[in-house]
Amino acid sequence: MAIWFSSKSPDFGWLSNFSAHAFSLDDRLWPTVEHYFQARKFADREIQEHIRAAKTPQQARKMGRDRSLPIRPDWEEVKVDVMTRVLRAKFSQHPRLKAALLATGDAPLLHESTRDHFWGCNRAGKGGNRLGRILMDLRESFGRPGRDRRPPTSDAEWLAHERSYELLEFLGPQVGERELRAVAAACCRRIWPHLEERSRQGVEAVEDWLDGRVPEERRREAARSAAQAFADAARALDVGKKNGHLFHAARAAAACCWHPEVAIEAAAGIEPVPIDGPFDAAMTALVEAATAQAVGAVQEVGPVATMHDRLHEEMDFEYAEQAAIVRRILANPFRPR
Numbered sequence: 296m297a298i299w300f301s302s303k304s305p306d307f308g309w310l311s312n313f314s315a316h317a318f319s320l321d322d323r324l325w326p327t328v329e330h331y332f333q334a335r336k337f338a339d340r341e342i343q344e345h346i347r348a349a350k351t352p353q354q355a356r357k358m359g360r361d362r363s364l365p366i367r368p369d370w371e372e373v374k375v376d377v378m379t380r381v382l383r384a385k386f387s388q389h390p391r392l393k394a395a396l397l398a399t400g401d402a403p404l405l406h407e408s409t410r411d412h413f414w415g416c417n418r419a420g421k422g423g424n425r426l427g428r429i430l431m432d433l434r435e436s437f438g439r440p441g442r443d444r445r446p447p448t449s450d451a452e453w454l455a456h457e458r459s460y461e462l463l464e465f466l467g468p469q470v471g472e473r474e475l476r477a478v479a480a481a482c483c484r485r486i487w488p489h490l491e492e493r494s495r496q497g498v499e500a501v502e503d504w505l506d507g508r509v510p511e512e513r514r515r516e517a518a519r520s521a522a523q524a525f526a527d528a529a530r531a532l533d534v535g536k537k538n539g540h541l542f543h544a545a546r547a548a549a550a551c552c553w554h555p556e557v558a559i560e561a562a563a564g565i566e567p568v569p570i571d572g573p574f575d576a577a578m579t580a581l582v583e584a585a586t587a588q589a590v591g592a593v594q595e596v597g598p599v600a601t602m603h604d605r606l607h608e609e610m611d612f613e614y615a616e617q618a619a620i621v622r623r624i625l626a627n628p629f630r631p632r
């Protein structure tokens with residue numbers, strides 16, 4: 296069945312360019328794909344920076360479409376390449392989104408738009424759906440086995456594996472909720488300095504629950520309060536103020552405290568990638584905690600040219616540290632007991 300998406304779709308807003316999934320590209324951090332795409336219309340770095348600092352993707356789009364500023368003369372020739380590049384960056388840097396994209400299988404992805412017949416199409420079939428087509432190509436390239444996806448295949452590989460989320464993905468649904476929560480909490484402990492009080496208390500409630508000391512009600516309250524802390528961090532997110540690591544850290548803690556009755560993404564007023572169960576919650580916590588750690592580490596790195604490489608190095612480093620946590624908490628599947 297075809298999947299229709301736009302920034303307004305309740306279930307597939309994460310496919311839209313407006314979704315709040317920050318990534319790094321061209322030596323800088325970008326709050327959304329839309330910010331990057333609109334900024335790239337201009338050669339002038341000052342204008343790019345102005346758009347990068349826009350509070351919302353809607354605002355970035357408005358700025359990019361303001362024709363009082365000169366756009367690069369070759370924009371029409373390069374815009375599809377720019378979009379392809381930025382979408383690859385978004386989905387490669389968010390393993391959870393990449394997994395969600397792969398999980399759409401071979402469903403046609405259609406960017407619903409009544410007006411934009413280039414990137415989107417309407418329900419009557421009018422429009423080129425270029426955005427949907429790029430996403431389908433990306434899905435296909437991610438689906439091919441390669442350096443991006445290497446689950447462990449032996450005891451030795453399990454012990455040497457350096458990506459926490461791939462270890463969890465490999466074990467899949469057989470991991471119990473207690474183990475998942477324990478891994479998520481331990482990963483949040485590693486970003487403690489980036490967490491504010493409500494997020495810390497949430498993680499502590501999860502730890503107490505692991506010790507068997509927490510009534511259901513406290514867990515729900517902790518989840519609400521951590522979700523609220525994330526909502527506040529989302530509102531305060533401002534690349535100009537270099538506080539991206541606080542946003543990702545608060546999201547990690549909120550995911551760690553996930554409770555089925557508390558909608559984390561909705562609390563933050565951003566495009567929903569609804570968390571679907573404890574496994575999904577733990578994956579989100581791992582990815583966001585690694586991002587928080589990495590962004591925090593490179594925030595002050597200058598010149599910007601070196602920041603980009605450093606960000607990826609720092610994320611790899613953190614995923615390796617988390618992989619050791621996964622091994623400590625979960626049983627080695629290659630040594631059955």
Ligand SMILES: Nc1c(N[C@@H]2O[C@H](COP(=O)(O)O)[C@@H](O)[C@H]2O)[nH]c(=O)[nH]c1=O
Pocket residue numbers: 300301302303311312313329332356359360411414426
């Ligand atoms: N207006 C809109 C979207 N339009 C977005 O605008 C971009 C194209 O900009 P331009 O080439 O300047 O027309 C492209 O990223 C497209 O996805 N998307 C959404 O999800 N929701 C919206 O409401």
